[in-house]
Structures are given as structure tokens and as C-alpha cells.
Amino acid sequence: MDMPPPTTAAELQQFICACSWMRANFVDYARVTRPLQERLDSALSGTKKTKRAAAGVRIELTVEELNSFRAVKTLLAHSATLTYPDPSKQLVLMSGASDMGCGLVVTQVCQWKPEVPIHQQTHELLICMGVASQVQPLTGVSLRRNHFLLSTHASV
Template identity: 55%
Template sequence: MDLRQTTDYREINSVTEVMAAVMPILSLVMENARGKQHFGLFDFLKGFWQLPLAELCQEWMFYMTDEKIFTPRRVPQGCSDAAIHFQKTMEKCFATLLYKHLLVWIDDLLLYADDIDTYLDKLAELFSLLNDFGLKLSVKKSSLYQIEVKWCGKIIDANGVRHDPARIESLRAMPYPSTAWELQQPICAINWMRESLVDYARQVSPLQRKLDTALASTRRTKRAAAGISIILNDDERAAFEQVKDMLASAATLAFPDDTATRCLFTDASDVGWAVIVTQV
């Protein structure tokens, strides 16, 4: 079993002044892979641990077990700035490739190119940069010479972006929830896919109201939500099934084509509003 160590740094995080930085917006950066024919997937081997931890911070990040006290010298998982620090460091390391032939999401890399010759050239450049910065990849999680890849939960090819069928099927197989946490899970998961689902907001609204009511007087944490029992009425059960059925017809989102004619359609009512963009 491949275990992953993480440490409870909540007390340290509560007094940490977090970095002023933002993560990339996946739906936007994926547009850089528009029309690409060749892909490669890579994952760093124990990513955070490949970065040194500033000596000044090491004593603050110690942790104690039943045997001894450990003081980390590498960036640990669990501290508030670990992910964004790793992201921004990788963006600097791969600046010559970034958004031209490479996407970076924390420890996941996506290499892409129009043709095989360019792909091989950029692959060599990627390996050269990895060597220059002393970074190591996981061989088990690396994949070369692909025409379609699954990256950050999305399937990407030359035609566009769609959701992972396995993820969709797992969500459609979920039973009726009996606690607020069991309702919160699918709502959050499906909300992440909403840009591909027509009429999502209206269909999910009965379930969202149910969840908001259940959590109105408590914190919206997993522990709190798991302790609140709920029973869906007939309308809410129907909404639950309708939302799951919508997943089966989730649209593939085409990459923007600068040469195409784009059409913007909008509509609004007392219930809600909607926008759809097409290209011909």
C-alpha cells in the first residue's frame, strides 16, 4: 500500500499569513490545448517533498509521534501555503513551456503539441528542465504519446473537453442521502461539472434548499453535516433522480475557435437566468 503522510497543522495555519497568489482557472488554461493532437501526462513523485523547507520554518513544522519528535526539512502536506507555493514554484521552473506546450496543476503536468516532431522536441525540453531543477516524476503515473488524456478529472482531446465517464457513472450510482453530508457530497461534485449540464441550477435547487435548511444552524463541515439526518420528500427525490439523469447527457465543451462565428444566447425569468455560447 502506498501511504501518504499528512500532518494536522490547523494551529499553525490559524496564525499563518497566507501567500497572496491564485491558482490557475482550469476551464481557461485548458483552452491552450485547443486542437492539439499529441499529449503526455506526468505526476511528480511525492511532489511537496521535492521542495526544501526554509530553515526558519522547520521548527514551527515539527510533529510528535509516540516514539519521537520529527522536524521536517521538506515542504510538508497540511500547511496552508504548501499547495500554492508548489504551484508557483513549478510555474517558474517551467516558464518556457507553460501555456504554450505545458499545463501545470500542482503536481500534475500535461504536455501537448500539434505534431509529433514538436511533441518530441518539447518532451526533451521538459526532461531537460526536470533535470536542471532536480525534480523527479512518478514512472507509474507517467503516460506518453497519447491522443486523448484524463487530466484533473476531465477527458481532453483535439475536439474539446468532457467529463470522465467513470466519474459520471459513480455519481449516477449514488443512493438517496440519509444525512446532510451524503447530500452535500453529490451537490459539490456535480456543481464542479455544471458548465456541461443544461438547466442545472433549476434542477438542483430543491436539493440545495434542503441542504441549506439542514445546515442553517451549524457549521458546514463534514463532521457537522454527517451528524444531521435528513429525509427527502417526493419532490426532492425526483430532483435527485433528474440531476443524476442530466449527467448522462453532459455536453462535450468545444475549444473556442477564433475563425468560427460565435453566437451568444441569453434568457432570464423570475426563477433564474441562463447563458449559452455556440460557434459555427
């Protein structure tokens, strides 16, 4: 993806805002963009955080911030595509947790093959969520009779 790094706070602000529209399709979005968000907050401290004010603030990204910028561009180029649920397909719910947070992935498999390990099945992504506070929207998802629940911890 041919996109030069931002040279003003306004360009960085526009990049972060544009990427935020697709954040649900990015794995680990908050952690990857943190250096850029911190730089924007720092550059705009003491100003009105408007695009007009940001346009006059020149910035030069550090190595860490450039790495973050490149990582976000990679996320953009390889973002996950969500699909619509299909009741005829096998539903799979996977969760995991660590000291950094927790996550939940719901997929569906078109042609479930019991003899094939789950990680080798062809999955279509339905939901991908991180952080415990975002699990609540799943209350509207009804699990059909035939589903798998995979978890790395016994409390689920």
C-alpha cells in the first residue's frame, strides 16, 4: 500500500479517523494504533483538537510510530471480511483469555468434515471481538443446536 507517513497532525488525525471506521475488521487494532494515538494526543495538547488547528502542527514520526503506521497499513491491506450467518452452516465459537485481555471469535464452516481438525476447516468470520466489555453484544446471537464451544479456560 503506497501511502506516505503523515507530516502534520491533521494528516495523522485523518488517518486514525479513517482507520477507526474499519476497526471492527482489524485484529488488535487498539494496541497497534496506540503509538499513533499517543502521538496525536501529544501533538494536539493545548490546542482545539480540530482539523484546522492540527493542520498547522508539523510532526515527524519516531521509529516506533513509523512501525505502528506500517502495521496499520498492513491491517488495512489484510483486513478480515465478515460474512452473514447462514443457518445451514456449522457454527463455531472460540474464546481465549490472557493477562492482556480476552477475545471471542464466531465463525461458520460451509462443509464441516468431522475427520478434519478444526484449525484446518475452512472458516467464514462472523464476529471477532476483543476485550471483555465488548462481549455483551453477543446476547442477541442465538446458538443453534449443533455448535462447538472452544475455550482456553474452564470458566466459560
